[in-house]
Amino acid sequence: MHIAVGSGNPVKRDAVATAHDAATVEAVGVESGVSEQPVGLAETIEGAETRAANALAAVDADLGVGLEGGVARLPDTDGLWLVMWAAAADGDEWGRGSGPSLRLPDAIAARVDAGEELGPVMDDVLGEDDVAESQGAAGALTGGVTDRTEALRTATAGALGRFLTAHY
Numbered sequence: 001m002h003i004a005v006g007s008g009n010p011v012k013r014d015a016v017a018t019a020h021d022a023a024t025v026e027a028v029g030v031e032s033g034v035s036e037q038p039v040g041l042a043e044t045i046e047g048a049e050t051r052a053a054n055a056l057a058a059v060d061a062d063l064g065v066g067l068e069g070g071v072a073r074l075p076d077t078d079g080l081w082l083v084m085w086a087a088a089a090d091g092d093e094w095g096r097g098s099g100p101s102l103r104l105p106d107a108i109a110a111r112v113d114a115g116e117e118l119g120p121v122m123d124d125v126l127g128e129d130d131v132a133e134s135q136g137a138a139g140a141l142t143g144g145v146t147d148r149t150e151a152l153r154t155a156t157a158g159a160l161g162r163f164l165t166a167h168y
Contacts, residue, residue, distance in 0.1 A: 001022065001023040001024070001062045002024045002060075002061045002062050002063075003016055003020065003023045003025050003026070003061055003062065003063045003064075003065055004026050004028045004056060004058065004059045004063070004065070005025060005026065005027050005028065005066075005067070006030040006050075006051030006052055006054050006055035006064060006065065006066040006067070007027060007028075007030070007051060007066075007067060008027050008029035009027075009132070009133055010027070010133060011132070011133055011134070011149050011152065012067045012152060013025055013027040014149050015067065015149050015150075015153040015155075015156055016065050016067075016152075016153075016156050018149065018153050019153045019156035019157045019160060020156075020160055020164070026059060026061065028058045028059055030050075030051055030054035030055050030058060031051075031054060032047040032050050032051050032066070032068060033046065033054075034050065036117050037070070037112065037116075038068055038070030038071070039070060039072065040070065040072050040073075041070075041072050041083060041085075043070060044068050044069070044070030044072065044084075045085045045087070045096065047066070047068035047070070047085075048066040048067055048068040048087040048096070048159075049066060049087040049089075049094070049096075050066065051064075051065075051066025051067065051068065051087070052065055052066035052087040052088055052089045052094075053066070053089055054066075056089055056090075056091060062090060063088050063089065063090050063160075063163060064088070064089050064090075065086060065088045065156060065159065065160075066086065066087045066088075067084070067085070067086050067152050067155065068085050069082065069083070069118070069132075069137075069148075069152075070083050070084075070085070071104065071109075071112055071118060072101075074101065077103075078103075079103045079104065079106070080104045080109035080112060080113065081101045081102065081103050082101065082102045082103075082104055082118065082137050082141070083098065083099075083101050084098060084099035084100070084151050084152055084154075084155045085097070085155055086098075086152065086155035086156045086158065086159035087159055088156075088159040088160050088162070090163065093163070094162070095159040095160060095161060095162035095168075096158070096159050097156065097157060097158015097159040097160075097161065098155050098158060099138075099152055099153075099154045099155035100138065100146065100151050100154065102137070102138060102141050104118075104137075104141070105141070107125075108121055108122070108125060118137055119131060119132040119137075122136075122137050122140060126140055134147075134148070135148060136149075138150070
């Protein structure tokens with residue numbers, strides 16, 4: 001199976017490659033069609049879907065996969081949450097899945113609420129560069145118990161399920 005991932009970010013490519021290790025995975029830089037910092041589940045899912053469709057249109061692949069991280073306020077709980085979504089498409093069918101959701105610390109949430117993008121905020125808080133291309137906020141906020149690759153792999157696994165099993 002040949003999968004086109006709608007991003008040039010190596011973390012996203014690696015997440016898809018580890019979710020389906022028998023596939024050939026190709027990273028394709030495409031637009032998400034949403035803001036740099038998606039806010040809410042709808043915008044985050046839309047970004048994943050747009051990346052999947054654009055990746056599939058860009059190269060000759062069996063599947064296009066889009067991954068998008070965003071922030072959202074979730075029902076029946078306090079705070080601002082980091083959310084991760086994946087979408088997979090073959091041109092006819094769609095699969096969608098989410099990764100873990102992590103509550104953002106209040107100081108980080110306040111900066112994101114004020115209009116800053118989470119990636120640069122995490123770079124600043126951690127005193128590092130390109131956190132989004134390494135451990136991600138998921139790694140930093142779990143003390144390394146998980147990281148961005150694993151969180152996105154989980155989302156990808158959910159999206160690929162439609163194409164990997166007969167249960168759908």
